[in-house]
Every structure is written in structure tokens, then in C-alpha cells.
Amino acid sequence: MSEPIGERIRRAPKVLLHDHLDGGLxxxxxxxxxxxxxxxxxxxxxxxxxxxxxxxxxxxxxxxxxxxxxxxxxMQTADNLRRVARECVEDLAADGVVYAEVRYAPEQHLDGGLSLTEVVEAVRDGFAEGEAAAEADGSPITVRQLLTAMRHQARSMEIAELAVGYRDDGVVGFDIAGAEAGFPPTRHLDAFEYLQRENAHFTIHAGEAFGLPSIWQAIQWCGADRLGHGVRIIDDVTRQPDGSVQLGRLASYVRDKRIPLEMCPSSNIQTGAAASIAEHPIGLLKDLRFRVTVNTDNRLMSGTSLSRELELLVDAFGYDFADLRWFAINAMKSAFLPFDERLAIIDEVIKPAYAVLATMS
Known part of the structure; x- marks a missing residue:
């Protein structure tokens, strides 16, 4: 009897770039x-x-x-943050994730008297404990922090400086999140300009609840390395009467520059950014060879895992393990980890595992 597809997907090495710590407890x-x-x-x-x-x-x-x-x-004490962070890593490792960037907003975890640095260090320690437990369990995983600033607040520079201060201690990048409408990323230009001067990586939530202007500002004004969601780039893609597809200038730029799209199918449906998995823009964007990645966003709220997200796409679009390998390598190429470390995971973990899975198809 052949192994169920869901279990084979779970065993396949996966890479996760968009996962919220406070959305996965x-x-x-x-x-x-x-x-x-x-x-x-x-x-x-x-x-x-x-x-x-x-x-x-x-x-x-x-x-x-x-x-x-x-x-x-x-998540307001160091002990609690360590536990939540450790369990996050354990859960991702059990799902076959081999590399993950998990984001959270340090400014939301100060009510118990912690400082921003104490928050980052508690999460760092929890991730390390989770990595050690996963290694002992035979499911090695590397997990890094993305520090998020809330776009409706005024602490983005402080959080950007925090991210730079800890970039050699478990933090690989910066993010802004929160309501897009009325809070454009350009409100935080000083933080993004600082990060660029410091040669630091950052992603921006854009193109989910708000459309193309949000994406344009995130890229052209703020210089985002990646787009959190970016699903509304589809608004700049037009199907012609003859069945061909025409890209607008922004969509062409995003594809030409290989700007990664951190897409979260189930979450996008919950927020109304997509009508269903079968109608999710990820299908067309993958066909057009955009730098698409598959992510979970908030695992608890969406009742999901990265394996489940991929299985939903397999059911909707008929993807095989060659497609899942493409998603994993896309994500690993787009990670904020140093190049040599990314390459090692691609060559030593992802490619060998998918070569075996391909023989089982």
C-alpha cells in the first residue's frame, strides 16, 4: 500500500518565510x-x-x-516567551520544515515589564532549545527571528536598530505589519533607509488588504527585499481575449527583479484577499514564474501547517514533488540567511530528499 500523499509531503523538507510567532501557539x-x-x-x-x-x-x-x-x-514574561518559541520550533520540525523565519513584534510583549532586548533574547533562547530538541529527535531545523514593527505605531526605528543589534545573534531581518489602508510603509522611511545603510534585510507586509499602491511603495520607496503576501500583484496581470497574459509595469518589475512573494493561501482566503484555494493567484503567478513561496502566516488561526498548505495546492493545481521542490528552493533562495548557509541547505538537504521522493511518485 502506497504512503498517503499528505505524509509524503510532511516528510519532504520545507522552507517557511512568513510565520507569526503569536499566531502559532x-x-x-x-x-x-x-x-x-x-x-x-x-x-x-x-x-x-x-x-x-x-x-x-x-x-x-x-x-x-x-x-x-x-x-x-x-507572551509577556521571559519564561512564557521561551516556551512559546521552543514549541514553535518543535511543531515546525515535526512538520518537516528545515528552515524557518518566524516574525513577531517585540513592542507587543512589554506589558510584564520586559525590555525589548529581553524579549528578543527570550525568543532566541526558546528557538535554541527547540532546535536542540528537534536535532535530538532526528528532525534538524534552523529557525531565525524577523523583528516586526507595527505600522500604526511610531517605534519602527527603534525596532530596526534592535534588529541590526541582534543580527549576529539570531535575528536575520526586519518587517512591518498591521493595517495597510491608511498606514503606508512610507511612514517608516527613516527605518528603511537606516536598514539599507546598515546592509540589513527587510520584508514588508504589502499587497494583501490593500492593492498595487501598497506594493509599489514597499518596493520603490522603501526598498523591500521581499513582499509579505503580495497577492494583489495579480491586479497588474491581465488575461487577453486570446488567452495570453499581459503584465503591467509593476508586475513585470516584480518578476524581472525576482522579488519574493510570501504567499499564505489559507490566510489570504480568511482575509478576503483570495476567494478560494483553486482561485488563488498563486496558481497563475507560479505559471508565470514569479518568485512565489508558500507560507502559513498564522498556523493557529488558520488551523494549518506548511504541509497542509502544500497539500491544498496539490489538490487544487495538480502539483507534484517537482513543484514542491521548486517552492522549497524558491523560499531558501529568498531567505535572509547568509548565502553559503542557504546553499548548504539547498544542496545538502532539499535536493537529495526530493530526488528520493521523485523516485516514489
Whole structure:
């Protein structure tokens, strides 16, 4: 009897570039760590998991944002942050992820009296513990931090300086996140210009809830290395009556420059950026050879894993392991890890494993 496709996908080495630490907690961990007086919507793990998924899929932005009130509330001490970070790594390793960049906003974890540096160091230590546990379990993984600034706040320069300060200690880049409409990335130009002067890497959430202007600003004004989501670049791609496809100037630039798109299919559906997996722009963008990567965004809220995201794409678009290898190498090429380390993972981990998987197809 042949091995189920889902299990083969889980065993395949995968690379994850867009995953939020506060969006991937285990429900039982939230219950265990909930501070005194914090009322959860459910006190049994399966019921709490279902609440998160239902709330994120409700179509209500207010209810979706409420989910993070509960996860962030339990991430306010060093011990709790270390546990959440360690479990994140363990869960990703169990899913066959071999390299991940996990992002979070340090400024959201100060209510318990921690400093920004203490937050970063607690997450660093948790990641290291998780990597050691995964190695001992025979599932080696490398995980690095992306430090996120909130675009509606005014701490982006402070967080950018924090990212540069820890770039030799587990932090590989910077990000901004939060509501796009009304909070353009150009509000944080000083932070992006500082990062460029420091030869630092950064990605920008753009082109999910807001369209092409957000993408254009992120690239042409701010100099983003990657686009968080970037799904709305499809608005600059036109199908002609004869079936051919014409790219607008921005879409052409994104493809020509090989700017990576950190796409998160299930999450994009929850936020209304795509109607369904089958209708997700990732299908056409892959056909057009954009630098597409597949990601999870918020694993708890979307009830997902990277293996599940890939399996959904296999079902929708008929992808095989050659396509999944393409996604993994795309992501590894686009990672903020130093070149020699990226190349080692591609040549020594990804390619050999997919060569074996190809013989099993």
C-alpha cells in the first residue's frame, strides 16, 4: 500500500518565510499560561482551537483581531516567551520544515515589564532549545527571528536598530505589519533607509488588504527585499481575449527583479484577499514564474501547517514533488540567511530528499 500523499509531503523538507510567532501557539499552552483574570473563550484545548479557527474565518476583522488578544496576553514574561518559541520550533520540525523565519513584534510583549532586548533574547533562547530538541529527535531545523514593527505605531526605528543589534545573534531581518489602508510603509522611511545603510534585510507586509499602491511603495520607496503576501500583484496581470497574459509595469518589475512573494493561501482566503484555494493567484503567478513561496502566516488561526498548505495546492493545481521542490528552493533562495548557509541547505538537504521522493511518485 502506497504512503498517503499528505505524509509524503510532511516528510519532504520545507522552507517557511512568513510565520507569526503569536499566531502559532498550541491551544493547551494558551490555557496553561493564561494570566490570572484573563478570561479565555474556552478552557478545553480542542474547543479553544475551534474558536480560533472560527473567529479567524468569521469575516469580522474585530473578531479576527480578538484572537491575538489571547495569544499575546500569554507572551509577556521571559519564561512564557521561551516556551512559546521552543514549541514553535518543535511543531515546525515535526512538520518537516528545515528552515524557518518566524516574525513577531517585540513592542507587543512589554506589558510584564520586559525590555525589548529581553524579549528578543527570550525568543532566541526558546528557538535554541527547540532546535536542540528537534536535532535530538532526528528532525534538524534552523529557525531565525524577523523583528516586526507595527505600522500604526511610531517605534519602527527603534525596532530596526534592535534588529541590526541582534543580527549576529539570531535575528536575520526586519518587517512591518498591521493595517495597510491608511498606514503606508512610507511612514517608516527613516527605518528603511537606516536598514539599507546598515546592509540589513527587510520584508514588508504589502499587497494583501490593500492593492498595487501598497506594493509599489514597499518596493520603490522603501526598498523591500521581499513582499509579505503580495497577492494583489495579480491586479497588474491581465488575461487577453486570446488567452495570453499581459503584465503591467509593476508586475513585470516584480518578476524581472525576482522579488519574493510570501504567499499564505489559507490566510489570504480568511482575509478576503483570495476567494478560494483553486482561485488563488498563486496558481497563475507560479505559471508565470514569479518568485512565489508558500507560507502559513498564522498556523493557529488558520488551523494549518506548511504541509497542509502544500497539500491544498496539490489538490487544487495538480502539483507534484517537482513543484514542491521548486517552492522549497524558491523560499531558501529568498531567505535572509547568509548565502553559503542557504546553499548548504539547498544542496545538502532539499535536493537529495526530493530526488528520493521523485523516485516514489
Amino acid at each position: 498550541r491551544p493547551q499552552t494558551i490555557i496553561d499560561l493564561a494570566p490570572e483574570g484573563h478570561v479565555l473563550p474556552a478552557t478545553e484545548a480542542d474547543a479553544l482551537r475551534q474558536w480560533f479557527e472560527d473567529s479567524a474565518s468569521s469575516g469580522s476583522l474585530e473578531r479576527y483581531l480578538e484572537t491575538f488578544d489571547h495569544t499575546v496576553a500569554v
